[in-house]
Amino acid sequence: MNTSQNITSAEHLAQVQARYDDSRLGEVVKAAIKHLHGFVEEVGLTREEWFAGIDFLTRTGQMCSDNRQEFILLSDTLGVSMLVEMINHVAAPGTTEPTVFGPFHVEGAVHREAGASIVVDPTETPQINFSGRVLDLEGNPIQGATLDVWQTADNGFYDVQDPDQTPGNMRGVFTTDVDGRYSFRTVPPIDYTVPSDGPAGDLLLRTGRHPWRPAHTHLVVEAPGYQSVITHLFDANSQYLDSDAVFGVRPSLIVDMSSDEVHYDFVLDRT
């Protein structure tokens, strides 16, 4: 007969970590393991909860398709995506703040003339004009900067979510002029929910959260020789500014979109 020779959870962790090599991937996995074990021990995870977690992750993976990335949505709603952006965007103070990229950007959007509208499909919603400049940290205009803009249509869906929209509706790339000026037209963005019919949305609803995002327009602002910024502009009139489901709101990115003319200047740091 043998008797129990228990090891502590700290000894167990050390034994697991010792198996990994010193590659970057090995170091990342060792850190992940440390935090995973720390989580399990801190909450005293039961076998049933462990299995519920396995099942949750499995369903999350199986919800993913060419048109749906449920793990990105989960990362977004847990504040992880925003944290990754905060850590990796290390521009100087005074530059435009970044926010989450989100899953709805499309590469290769159409370049449009200054002042053109991103609204392709007919709509009765009155359009507003966004304009301003792209500047460097000294306030000098940046000519030839591009603004890649995307937004939901006035039904709250992106073209890639909505088979009734023309592909490319509510998307466009604009270029600044010699004075660093840009302008484009669009319908005002509206509040919408992140997809709540999958595991990530279900987790929100079961823990007292809501799936709403405050009305916003997405932009990636880029210029040669400058650090690009992935950001949004948020409508100051949204009721969800304090409870964005993906934690993307920054006060510096809030503008009043209730008038016909929205002005906003973007500031980029040199690379």
Next chain:
Amino acid sequence: MNTSQNITSAEHLAQVQARYDDSRLGEVVKAAIKHLHGFVEEVGLTREEWFAGIDFLTRTGQMCSDNRQEFILLSDTLGVSMLVEMINHVAAPGTTEPTVFGPFHVEGAVHREAGASIVVDPTETPQINFSGRVLDLEGNPIQGATLDVWQTADNGFYDVQDPDQTPGNMRGVFTTDVDGRYSFRTVPPIDYTVPSDGPAGDLLLRTGRHPWRPAHTHLVVEAPGYQSVITHLFDANSQYLDSDAVFGVRPSLIVDMSSDEVHYDFVLDRT
């Protein structure tokens, strides 16, 4: 123009956690978020690494099927499953140590007579006999305890992994007699690899690890009024006892399976 109003990662974490209710699920998710954010910050996760992680989790979920649970395999290989077992099995010192359950147990295995073999399909491998007693902490025999036994065949595969095996091959439930004695026959277990053709296995190979498990026989020992134990017996002659891919080995569970007769007594604590 607005200027950056950066928040710290600690402030960001607090904002995310503040959204959750105080239910058990909310508390578990808040702790998961704390450790997830801590991981991201500790390693300075890049955007590319973040996306590689999203992709890894997605592929792991999509590898799962009725016959394959890749997230359990991942949990096993990261030492999480063993940790969950360590935390939840709180029997007194002197009881048989638990180890990982693994994904290959089948509910409802056939009850067999004492001394019968779990080998259903013909094999030329000589069989050995396992025998011993199930005892309480005072050394008294426990009559009517059941041992649910399962193991790979001599090709290293469980019946549920191998269409050439008869379902139920290498499985059986045995009951102790009035003296607490059990016995059953089987082929000696052999070393085998966990499935290494998916994301979990790929991660092992890319971080300097191997997918081997030391030769073992699975058992669940249960008796009315006693805490059940999920465990293995490991062959002392395996070369992988110090590097089990799922961290299941405990010295108290190692026995010499090179002879025809293997003796092992199990000890259960009262509930």
